[in-house]
Amino acid sequence: MSEQVEFTFGGSGGRGARVRPQRKTAAKRSAGKKKRPADEEGGPAPSDSSTGRKGRGSGGGRERRVTAETMAAQQREISVSEFFTKNRHLLGFDNPAKALLTTVKEAVDNSLDACEEAHILPEIVVEIQQVNETRFRVIVEDNGPGIVKAQIPKIFAKLLYGSKFHRLRQSRGQQGIGISAAGLYGQLTTGKPMVITSRTGKGRPAHRIEVQIDTTKNKPKILADDEVAEWHRPHGTRVEIELTGKHRGGRTGVDAYIEQTVVANPHVAVTYRQPKGDEQVYPHASEDLPREPAEIKPHPHGVELGMLMRMLQDARGQKVKGALSTVFSRVSPATAEKVCKAAGVPSSHTATSLTGEQMEALHTALGETKVMAPPSSCVVPIGEELIMAGLRRRYDAEFFEASTRSPSVYRGNPFVVECGLAYGGSLPADEQAEILRFANRVPLQYQPKACAITEGVYATNWKAYTLQQPKGSLPVAPLAVFIHLASVWVPFTSEAKEAVAQYDEIMREIKFALQDCGRKLASKLRARERMESESKRRGLFERYIPELGQSLGAITGRAPKSVEKLFFAALPQFIRVAEIAEAAAAEHAGDDKLAAKKTGKKTGKKKAAKKSTPVKKASRAASAKKGATKKPAAKIKRAPAKKARSKRAPAKKRPRRKG
Amino acid sequence: MARSKTMDASAKKRRAKETEKKIQRLAERVVAQIKKEANPEVKIPIRALSNVQFNERKRLIELGDREQSREFFNVSMAKKFMQTFLVASAVKEHLLESGKTTSIRDLYYMTKHTIRGSKENTFDDQKESDPVIEDLEVSLDSLREELHLFAAKRGSMVGPMVIVDAGDEIDLSRMGSGGWSIPSITEDYVIQFKKTSAKYILLVEKEAVWHRLNEDKFWRKHSCMLVTGNGQATRGVRRLLQRLAHELKLPLYVLVDNDPWGLYIYSVVKQGSISLAYESMRMAVPDARFIGLRTSDFKKFGLRDDVKIALNKEDEARAKQMLAYPWFAKKQWQKEIKEMLKEKFKMEIEALSNKDISFVTDVYIPQKIKRGDYLV
Ligand SMILES: Nc1ncnc2c1ncn2[C@@H]1O[C@H](COP(=O)(O)OP(=O)(O)O)[C@@H](O)[C@H]1O
Numbered sequence A: 001m002s003e004q005v006e007f008t009f010g011g012s013g014g015r016g017a018r019v020r021p022q023r024k025t026a027a028k029r030s031a032g033k034k035k036r037p038a039d040e041e042g043g044p045a046p047s048d049s050s051t052g053r054k055g056r057g058s059g060g061g062r063e064r065r066v067t068a069e070t071m072a073a074q075q076r077e078i079s080v081s082e083f084f085t086k087n088r089h090l091l092g093f094d095n096p097a098k099a100l101l102t103t104v105k106e107a108v109d110n111s112l113d114a115c116e117e118a119h120i121l122p123e124i125v126v127e128i129q130q131v132n133e134t135r136f137r138v139i140v141e142d143n144g145p146g147i148v149k150a151q152i153p154k155i156f157a158k159l160l161y162g163s164k165f166h167r168l169r170q171s172r173g174q175q176g177i178g179i180s181a182a183g184l185y186g187q188l189t190t191g192k193p194m195v196i197t198s199r200t201g202k203g204r205p206a207h208r209i210e211v212q213i214d215t216t217k218n219k220p221k222i223l224a225d226d227e228v229a230e231w232h233r234p235h236g237t238r239v240e241i242e243l244t245g246k247h248r249g250g251r252t253g254v255d256a257y258i259e260q261t262v263v264a265n266p267h268v269a270v271t272y273r274q275p276k277g278d279e280q281v282y283p284h285a286s287e288d289l290p291r292e293p294a295e296i297k298p299h300p301h302g303v304e305l306g307m308l309m310r311m312l313q314d315a316r317g318q319k320v321k322g323a324l325s326t327v328f329s330r331v332s333p334a335t336a337e338k339v340c341k342a343a344g345v346p347s348s349h350t351a352t353s354l355t356g357e358q359m360e361a362l363h364t365a366l367g368e369t370k371v372m373a374p375p376s377s378c379v380v381p382i383g384e385e386l387i388m389a390g391l392r393r394r395y396d397a398e399f400f401e402a403s404t405r406s407p408s409v410y411r412g413n414p415f416v417v418e419c420g421l422a423y424g425g426s427l428p429a430d431e432q433a434e435i436l437r438f439a440n441r442v443p444l445q446y447q448p449k450a451c452a453i454t455e456g457v458y459a460t461n462w463k464a465y466t467l468q469q470p471k472g473s474l475p476v477a478p479l480a481v482f483i484h485l486a487s488v489w490v491p492f493t494s495e496a497k498e499a500v501a502q503y504d505e506i507m508r509e510i511k512f513a514l515q516d517c518g519r520k521l522a523s524k525l526r527a528r529e530r531m532e533s534e535s536k537r538r539g540l541f542e543r544y545i546p547e548l549g550q551s552l553g554a555i556t557g558r559a560p561k562s563v564e565k566l567f568f569a570a571l572p573q574f575i576r577v578a579e580i581a582e583a584a585a586a587e588h589a590g591d592d593k594l595a596a597k598k599t600g601k602k603t604g605k606k607k608a609a610k611k612s613t614p615v616k617k618a619s620r621a622a623s624a625k626k627g628a629t630k631k632p633a634a635k636i637k638r639a640p641a642k643k644a645r646s647k648r649a650p651a652k653k654r655p656r657r658k659g
Numbered sequence B: 001m002a003r004s005k006t007m008d009a010s011a012k013k014r015r016a017k018e019t020e021k022k023i024q025r026l027a028e029r030v031v032a033q034i035k036k037e038a039n040p041e042v043k044i045p046i047r048a049l050s051n052v053q054f055n056e057r058k059r060l061i062e063l064g065d066r067e068q069s070r071e072f073f074n075v076s077m078a079k080k081f082m083q084t085f086l087v088a089s090a091v092k093e094h095l096l097e098s099g100k101t102t103s104i105r106d107l108y109y110m111t112k113h114t115i116r117g118s119k120e121n122t123f124d125d126q127k128e129s130d131p132v133i134e135d136l137e138v139s140l141d142s143l144r145e146e147l148h149l150f151a152a153k154r155g156s157m158v159g160p161m162v163i164v165d166a167g168d169e170i171d172l173s174r175m176g177s178g179g180w181s182i183p184s185i186t187e188d189y190v191i192q193f194k195k196t197s198a199k200y201i202l203l204v205e206k207e208a209v210w211h212r213l214n215e216d217k218f219w220r221k222h223s224c225m226l227v228t229g230n231g232q233a234t235r236g237v238r239r240l241l242q243r244l245a246h247e248l249k250l251p252l253y254v255l256v257d258n259d260p261w262g263l264y265i266y267s268v269v270k271q272g273s274i275s276l277a278y279e280s281m282r283m284a285v286p287d288a289r290f291i292g293l294r295t296s297d298f299k300k301f302g303l304r305d306d307v308k309i310a311l312n313k314e315d316e317a318r319a320k321q322m323l324a325y326p327w328f329a330k331k332q333w334q335k336e337i338k339e340m341l342k343e344k345f346k347m348e349i350e351a352l353s354n355k356d357i358s359f360v361t362d363v364y365i366p367q368k369i370k371r372g373d374y375l376v
């Protein structure tokens, strides 16, 4: 577990502590002004970022900087409950229904993050018990690494105490205010403490701790602390929170959250017990943990001026060249030298002594100098195979498609967009497509209209992929669209972190991912359509052949059956089923291709040549592809088998069998 | 056209045998194709405007030589292909071999059945089987009569003439109020003209007008054959008109409504139709004279305004289409059609009764014929 850091809390500054740095503000301030932002701030109004991103060890240097600590001292202490009540809409506790969801979310996100960091394949249990009409008990249990006893009170009963905020690394935790907020909400609405049970490993005792937040001091108050003799988990954590809530279904409910989490996290096994006693069990769909995301420094391309300024400020005592090469990823000292030259800034200047103009010049040069793309190691996409596996866990569909884009950058932050589609089967055909939005594997359930992801789905021309799409509407099809944005810093539209902001770079990647997926789906749909029309065609011919046998037999004095036979013998030459099946199969694994090649060899050249005349005519009649002449008739028999296979066969089962 | 006036049974049989052979050849060709696993096809001359031309010299519409290939292994043609041979085999088996003749409606019922193992019918409507018969006629290069088929008969004739119809002598001047109903097949082996004092033929579009003329005994007074086709003249009527015109050298006058449809009826009698262009030669009467009703008749005969009917969109479109037909390219026709378009009204023949019930008999027709007031 990485270090856990305490943030100062108090006044309006605290609120921003967990949100992303307010780059816009910083950029605005710096635009056209020579003074450093810190100098300007002067007064007591703290910049959100100074408390947050630089909470660790800022405040040095020659400037009269305001630290979070000094600020706190200047400010009147307000109670956490007052703070919480004021900001509940930003924290996800605006109403009872959302509060229940947020509580589950905070706990589950923590469990998954902890398991993954500890390289444990997550198995979690989510249980919602209804205490009375308005009161629920949320229980989330995991098989994670557990929590050191001494840390438990702080984590759960002290607001804004976490480990994920200060680092540039992809994690779920970035999105929540923290589990303690859920605990506080529970406490404020029910008066009940949180109950945490945790064990850090075999042979060690399991602790059961009841904690509350001392709301005037923002400090934990331990109500009970017991060792549990028998706990069924060798390691893991169980969190119980009682709160006033509302259990509702639909897009914004807990049920939807669980279902979507299951889709985006195929490596997670989930048992979900609903208030009414229903239990849903989702076993692992993948045995492989996602790759561990690497921590990274920002990339020079797309970094905002304000952010650059702050970075240089942070580089206490360093020279410009050194600062650039340590602060940014992919900037070597040689590259830094080049940047300085292009900017006309002496590379040996002290980083903190640059004028605004010099910083602007540097900023421009940074954007224009060729720099390697950021290391994609810091962003961990789910991957196409696993997206499809996840979708399969949730949807009984006919086709599954996925595409994962290669990493891209917005404002110096690497990100990856990936998309998945589930089509057909039991999905409703006459309704608008369902959109599943995810940021770092966490479902986004609110504010779909404000979200770049939704916008991307609207902006895609689904008609091009054979789907219906009324003007200005989502596609109307038996379709579920899955989109995942993985990034170290997901740009949300607001602190509530419910919708992704529409950055051009992100929009473009969403568009490409959807297009790629759409194309793949369309080719399958078209192939199926051809198949269907082929079988219709076959049926049509088969229906008329006996009639023709009768007529031609009567006219020519032949037995009708013998004439029929001639027609049936020629029929396969005029049906393209074989070819289609092969095309569909070719999209799947390579072993199919090999098999196809073998079959091709068996049917000798002579035979193919002999057949070429009728086949050619057939292809003209059926307006078949050019390739038809080369397809030996022998393959027709394989068609049905392949069709069935291509429909179901999860290609991902293959690697698993191996492993 | 001087064919033997009688047709003995053996000659009929011989002709049936010939048609049988043609059908057999068509079928054998298909069997040979399917044996080679080729897509079986039947070549059918295209019966559409795109494949007809107006023969200026003969003054009739002729079928061009463009053919369409009807294939079996083609989704859009398979059913028609099947239907073509269904009709062919019924014609051969049930008509030609047994020497029977039947109506195309009857043939429709003979060949209609549910296809085994499905809910689909071989034919759902006579409108489906009629074109298949016509296709078969052109692809075999056989006349409908040679397939032992005929269309429902329509049309009547009276006049000073004695004919033989299927061996029975009939005096067409003694046909009462209904007249002699013109059979579907009016070939010389069915109908022979004996003697006549008629000086011309008058074809009227409408049965009601024909009744008026018959009641007024117009044909007796003016020594003419009075014919109606009840609208568009059937093949039987047209073949009869051509034989009367050619064999007896009688001029043919045509009286139709003053509208595009009337003009079209006249033009079909005159030089043939597009869909039956392959039969124009046996049916057209290029010298047929159009006596009216004409747009100019409204003024000429001082008709009252209330007989005018405004041209509708369809009429206008039809008229404009006719302006482009090569057989209406002559100045007088262009003028006639343009005048109708310009005046924007049409009239029915009955408009003449507006003046007097027998105005058409007593004044209109005699005056037009006497003065040679007609278009050709
Ligand atoms: N179920 C858990 N298992 C192990 N560690 C946990 C668990 N829940 C929380 N933690 C630890 O407590 C820290 C604080 O959690 P939280 O307040 O939710 O903030 P964040 O998740 O943003 O870091 C986490 O970073 C993690 O180190």
Ligand SMILES: [Mg+2]
Pocket: A106, A109, A110, A173, A176, A177, A178, A179
């Ligand atoms: Mg958390």
